[in-house]
Amino acid sequence: MTNPTKASTEGASSFARVQAGMARRRAAERRFKLLGRAAVGIGLLFLAVLLTSIVSRGYTAFWQTEMRLDVVLVADEIDPEGTRLVDTLHKADYSALIKQSLRDMFPEVSSRRDRFALYGLVSNGAAFDLRDRVMADPSLIGTTVSLWVPADDDVDMLMKGHIDREGPEADRRIKDTTLGWIDQLEADGRLALRFNTAFFTKGDSRDPELAGIRGALMGTIFTLVVTLALSFPLGVAAAVYLEEFAPKNRWTDLIEVNINNLAAVPSIVFGLLGLAVFINVFGLPRSAPLLGGLVLTLMTLPTIIIASRAALKSVPPSIRDAALGIGASPMQATLFHVIPLALPGMLTGTIIGMAQALGETAPLLMIGMVAFIADVPQGVFDPATALPVQIYLWADSPERAFVERTSAAIMVLLAFLALMNLVAVLLRKRFERRW
Amino acid sequence: MKKAALALAVLSAAATSPVFAQSSRDYISIVGSSTVYPFATVVAEQFGKATKFKTPKIESTGSGGGIKLFCAGVGVQHPDITNASRAIKKSELEQCAANGVKEVVEVKIGYDGLSVAESKKGKEMQLTRRDLFLALAKQVPNPNGTQTLVDNPYKTWKDVNAALPAVKIEVLGPPPTSGTRDAFVELVMDHGCESFDFIKAMKKADKKAFKATCQTIREDGAYVEAGENDNLIVQKLDANPSALGIFGFSFLDQNRDKVRGLAIEGVQPEFETISNGSYPVSRPLFFYVKKAHVEVIPGMKEFIDEFLSKKAMGNEGYLAERGLIPLPKDEYAAVAKSVKAMEAMK
Incomplete structure (x- = not known):
């Protein structure tokens, strides 16, 4: 330090510079926060407008x-x-x-x-x-x-x-x-x-006063059960193999790229595939929930695989090492230690996939589930439609009384969606573990 | 490896064997036109409730799509009936026959009027098909009188026809995928187009150019494609009194408190004027029955009977209540007779 005074004045001046800029920096900070709040606020506003317009039109x-x-x-x-x-x-x-x-x-x-x-x-x-x-x-x-x-x-x-x-x-x-x-x-x-009560107990009708959503609701439930039964085990098995056992080589890379691409394919493509393969080759009945479930399985599988792999990745390697260290086989380590810990994440992914499938109409169009079906389906082979399809069909009907029923059906669909998300949150809360 | 081969064998066996295939069907499967859909569904529902047969399943695929599915073959996996808002084409019948669907019975069920409507607050214009063509075509005859085509220069209805008010041309209508659009083009545009002699002459000389001239709708914003949803058009008209909308008569009938039909060539779209043919923009509606299925699928005969019954198709039947324009008496008798005998089309 040959010239302490200079250093101190330099220090003082930089302090002063910081001091002088402080107000501006704080203002920028405030603006940044305000921007974020405005974004959230606008989002909430749109949601509120949407919900009020649906509820105010549909509650009657x-x-x-x-x-x-x-x-x-x-x-x-x-x-x-x-x-x-x-x-x-x-x-x-x-x-x-x-x-x-x-x-x-x-x-x-x-x-x-x-x-x-x-x-x-x-x-x-x-x-x-x-x-x-x-x-x-x-x-x-x-x-x-x-x-x-x-x-x-x-x-x-x-x-x-x-x-x-x-x-x-x-x-x-x-x-x-x-x-x-x-x-x-x-x-x-x-x-x-x-x-x-007819609204909840009857199937579709062309008379608004007799029309109910039971048929569409049952169709949706059957379709989702088939989708869940197929896509969850398949998706989890695929994810576990790819993440825990598969060698890292060009083939697995190719598979990974393909899965990621499939997740982004427009859903109508899966409908066309369903039409070409399941109906024309396998001869499955048109309009059946079984068929709808198969098509939606194709659509949700990539989502579930990606989410499950992410869940498996987030399990710390120490868990595997510990299990293998005390003599567990790789299968035992995966089945009894890794999968249980990854399960909440897998389930969340599955429910997100299911919620996506719940709102789908485009692939159903190709396989004949966009149709007037008055009888409530009794099983996965009966012709059926689904809730979003029912909403679409009612929105297109000339009778004025269908306007409020369309909104009411949307409310039921939203309630169903909220219920599924609630289950996802509860499952996560119950089983999730933080490291 | 062995296991994989086995699995493959099982899969291929499943694909070729009829294990998965439907062996029977106990409900009627109907496809076809979205214009006929609201009528067919009402009959189907009535039929399902009043008889012990299951309610037929009806898909709204559009006339062309329906005929394609219908003509794919004979067997329970193919539909039994297709609805159409136009008569089946010769080429389609040939396609049908090539796939083994040899006998097809045509049933004409009534008429549908296309209405050009405006809000109640509108100016109540008196239009002709020629006005509509001039207002909506992409290319129109040169306003200076020479026999050439120019890009549509008209901005207001007054430009089209001095008798009309100076209101901006704004028409909400269906997109090209819709059968309503096909009908509009065919019934209004083609006709308006032919009112010009030199274009009419073109019809003989160069059919393609004629079609391109008459059937191409302008894309500069005067014609707004409002989606397949006719309810939406009604709502938009209500909000915008200077716009016109194009949709089926049943929507006009259900929303008379909000919109008003415009007279075309002096004739209002009314139940009576469409039925007697004086309203110029109407089209017949049909359904086609696969004769080979009539004895196989339970309830086919009864369903057709219900459709043709007086209480459905008659002047005061429940289809008329929904906006279907019934057939005139003698035409109805002829249809009923030919259907009773299940006369196949030639």
């Missing part, structure tokens, strides 16, 4: 306008010969009985046109509800039953305020006379909004 679908009818079950109409055979009961014209009960309520309606409008107050499904009721208990024949039946979708939309009462009559789907009947029925307590 969980209620359905129903009408209380007193139907006289005339024995001569249903079963004139009194045989009570299942076939006779099945074939009887129940809609005539429903119409009669409507006429009894409004005896003043006489013209043909008005009568048609009157019959239109009740859903087409009412006659089938009545049939099912009579077939379940034939002793009802000859008595008068009082039952709640779904009202027509136009009446439902009016009750929920989706149809404007005030506009000029010519433009309204519900005319003034009909409005009068509806008001009277409402005053009599015969028209009420009740919980829409």
Whole structure:
């Protein structure tokens, strides 16, 4: 130190320089944080807008306008010969009985046109509800039953305020006379909004008031079960082999590159593959959940393999070394020490893959699962559709009442998705170990 | 190595043997047009509920795609019925026959009107097919009167036809993959195009050039492809009173409180005008039945009967309620007769 004063002034000046720049640096820091917060905020805002628009449009679908009818079950109409055979009961014209009960309520309606409008107050499904009721208990024949039946979708939309009462009559789907009947029925307590159980218990229908998501939900569940049963063991086995046993050479490199590429292939390609291989070569039935599950397995496998390999990689080598050191074979070390520790990560990857499969429609289009299927599937061979497909089909239907049902189906899909992610989080919390 | 060979053998045996193949099917499988889909599904549902047969499965694949699947062969893995919003082509029938589908029964079910609609708040223009062609084609006859084609210069409807208001041309319509677009091109554009003699003359001389001129829609933003979703078009019209939209009559019928159909050549799209043929933009709808399947798949006959019954296809049937324009009486009788006899197409 030949010139201490210079050094000290230099030190002081650099300190001063830092001091002078401090405010600017702090401001930059604040800006940076603010930017991050704004990004998160915008994301949340979009989410909120999306959810509010779906919920505000869809929550009314969980209620359905129903009408209380007193139907006289005339024995001569249903079963004139009194045989009570299942076939006779099945074939009887129940809609005539429903119409009669409507006429009894409004005896003043006489013209043909008005009568048609009157019959239109009740859903087409009412006659089938009545049939099912009579077939379940034939002793009802000859008595008068009082039952709640779904009202027509136009009446439902009016009750929920989706149809404007005030506009000029010519433009309204519900005319003034009909409005009068509806008001009277409402005053009599015969028209009420009740919980829409049909939405959860029935399959698809072209009448919005009868349409339910059970068919699509079961289809989704069957498809995902097949996907899970195939892709989890296959994916984990492949990952374990590649990560723990496979030699490192050109072949395994090639396989790795291919797996990574496959994860990025558009899903429609897997649908085309399914069409070409599973339907045309193996002759599997079109539209079946089994087929859907196979195609979605192809799609989710790369995701599961990549996630599982990452999970295996994160297990510290000391675990393997310790196991091998006390005399375990490589298989024992992998099975009893490495895999249990990697399992939470593998499961998370699998559930992410499943969630991805849950929202897929493009590959299903190619294998015939985008279809009108009214019967609820009973197994993996029955024709079925899936929740996202159902949403797409409803969104495309002309009837206005399908708008709210589309949103309601989206809510169910989101709930399903949230449930799966919750399971993933819980599994991770339960089994995860930090090093 | 041995094991691998064995596995391979098992796999190949499985592929060739009918173990996996469907041996029977107890439901009807229907494919085809998205325009017929809303009608076919209603019949299928009614049929499934009222009878003991299973509800038919209906895929919406588009007319062309449906015919391709339908014609792939005879056997339970192939569909039994295909819906179409146009008549089957001769080349398609030949394809069918080549794959063993020799007998196909044609069933005409009614008509569909294409509507050009606007918001209730719109100006209620009176259009002709010629106006629509001039407004929407990529190339139009030179406005100076010479017989040449120029890139479409028109910006407002007034430019097209002095009688129309000076509103910017903005039409929302279906994309080229849609059957509705095919029908629009065929029924409106071709017709408007032919109203110019020199283009009409081209039809004979050079069919390809004629098609290219008449069927190419402009891409400068005046025609907006609004996706396959007709509901979306209705919502967009509601928000934009100066735009027009093109969609099927059933959507107009369901949304009359929001949109209004425009008269084409002075005729409003109404139930009656489409049925009697005075509304110029309508097309017949069909389904085709594979005769070889009628006896094999349970419920085929009953399903066709249900479709053709008065309570479905009649003037006051439930299909009319959904917006299908029923066949005139004599045409209905002829269809019913030929279907009853299961007359195959020649």
